[in-house]
Structures are given as C-alpha cells and as structure tokens.
Amino acid sequence: MAASPDSRTGALPVGDRRVLADRRASYRLAAAETLEFSDTQFFRRTMLVVALVLFTGLMLALIWYASDVLLVLFSGILFAVLLRAPTNWLAQHAGLRTSAALALSIGALAAVIMLLVYLFAVPMAAQVAQMIETLPQAADRLQDWMEQHRWARPLRPLIAELSRFRLDSQLLGRAGGFLTSTLSAITGAGVALFIGIYLAAQPRLYQRGLMHLLPRKNRPRAYEVMDEIGAVLRWWLAGRLATMTVVGVAAGIGLWLLGVPLAFTLGVLTGVLEFVPYIGPILAAVPPLLISYNADPELGFYVLMLYAAIQGAENYLLTPLIEQRAVALPPALVIFSTLLLGALSGPLGVVLASPITATAIVAVKLLYVEDVVEQPKPKL
Structure with missing residues (x-):
C-alpha cells in the first residue's frame, strides 16, 4: 500500500521518496x-x-x-528443349538409350536442314535477289499512288526511303556495321547451338548444379518449377513450328494461285516471320503487298484479303487449339515484352520475347501466385 503524503507539507516520507527515485531510475534505464x-x-x-x-x-x-549473352543462353535452352522432345519420345517408345536417341535426333535435324538447303537454297537465293530488285519499283509506284490520295501522304517518307534502296557494291561498302552484326548473330547462333546440345545431353546435371545454390527445403519445388517451364516451352515451341508451317504453306499456295511473283519466297518469309507473334505477320505482309501492287493494284487488294483471311484463321482457329496444350499468352503482354526486349537487345530480343514471356508467366504463377498469394493463412 502506497504511503500517503504528509498532511501539512504534502511531501512523501524520505524512505518513500528513495523508492520512487529508484523506480524512476529503473524506468529510465529500461527506456534507454x-x-x-x-x-x-x-x-x-x-x-x-x-x-x-x-x-x-x-x-x-x-x-x-549482358542482355545479349543472356539471350544467347536462353536460345540454347530453347534449342535444348527442341532436341529433348524427340529424344524422350525415342527413348520411351523405341527403347533406345538416351545418348543414342539424342544422336539420332541431332542427325535427323541436320539431315532435314541440309535437304532444305540443297533443294531450296539456290532457287530461293535467286528469288530473293529478284525480290530486292522489285521492291524499289513497287515503292516508286506506291509513292505515285499516295500522291493522288491525301490521307496516305504521311507515309510518303517511308516509301521514299524504300524506293532509294539499291543493293550495289557502294551500299555493301557502307554496310560494315550490318556485316559485323550479321557475323555476331552467326557466332551467337553457333554458341547457342552447342549450349543446346550440351544441355540436351545432360539436363539433370545442370539442374543439380543449379539446385546446390538453393536451400534443401526449396529444391523439390524448384525442380517442379523447372520441369513445368520445360513442358510449357516444349508445347509453345511445337505450337509455333506448327503455326509457322501452316501459315507459310497457306500463304505460298494462296500467292501462287493469285499469280503473285516470287510466291515461294514470300511464303517461306511469311512462315519464318510467324515465329514472332502479332508483329511478325504484319512485317511478313509488307513485301507481298508491295510486289503485288507493283504488278496490279487490284492484285494488291486480293493479297491484302488473303493475308487478312490467313491471320483471321490463325487467331480464331489455330491459336485456340494450340493454347489448349500450351500456355495462353495475353496479347498485350506479348506486344509489350516484344517492344521492351526489342529496345533493349534488338532483333534477338524481338524473336525471343514470346518464349521469355511464357517462362515468366509460369514462374510467377507457381512461385508467387500459388506459393505466396493463395497460401492459406495459419490458424491462430
């Protein structure tokens, strides 16, 4: 019970004052x-x-x-996924050893590439040279047409640049930077090729090496994420190759039926550019439109309708069927990532933007959405 103060002075006794001072000192010490x-x-x-x-x-x-180096590494991973798919199939269904199945897959791929080069390289090179000579003439005619239509006049500077393009020795003499970039691209492709072969030969070896950087409790989940990313890339790559083949064949046959010059070359170009979603098809439609319009404006209109029909069939029939097995990529996100990686790393970033986006979506879904957001709260 606390002591009461003196009724005459209002002060506490001496002993109580000492206790109070000690308590205040202890409070100050605890606060400090x-x-x-x-x-x-x-x-x-x-x-x-x-x-x-x-x-x-x-x-x-x-x-x-080091964005270029990282993109080359990702290219190697993508090539390893391409090689590993037939390797796993042969190992499971043909009873071959993994090394033999991989060697057979590499040999078959090399044989297909050599056959395509032998059958189409020479005639396609001649058609490409003819197309390069034809494009400036088509640009000149298109520029004259734009002079007659006021709404198309803002595009005249671009067409004027195309009309002045000539592939001659003087241009090649000034193309040192382009030649250097081409050699760098070829070197990067070779490096990615060897990286892909080594990764496809021993994928678990590199996975285990990466797992040693993670805590033991997180390694099983990391294996699940890497396997899921590999499956998504495999299905995405298969879907892209199927889309490229269908669109390229359809474009080549359609241009041939319409009587467009260089139909084969334009069909191959359309199929190759189809690897880049949304932006590639737009770029692929420009050369056939210019060439056909140079021959006949009405033919140019038919070519425009042909490419619109091909893209409509791809967007509403082919792509939904593919996305049933592969990851569905939001169009706005793909376009944004394509522009961003194109600004950071140039053409290689544009080419790899879609698979990188697919990889990022899977990683975010598994590591953040499932492991963080959707985790149930612990019961108190």
Missing part, C-alpha cells in the same frame, strides 16, 4: 535499453534494405550490359 535495441534493429534493417537495393541494381546492370 529499449531505445538502444531499437536503434540497432533499425540500423540492421537499413543495411539490409541498402544491400537489397544494391543487389537489385547490380542485377539490373548485369541484365542491361
């Missing part, structure tokens, strides 16, 4: 210790945040300066 602990904790958290910011900055700088 709490403040010191809070400062230490604040300092540690600040250093952690600074370290995370620096690490993020270093990773972004690495991606910025």
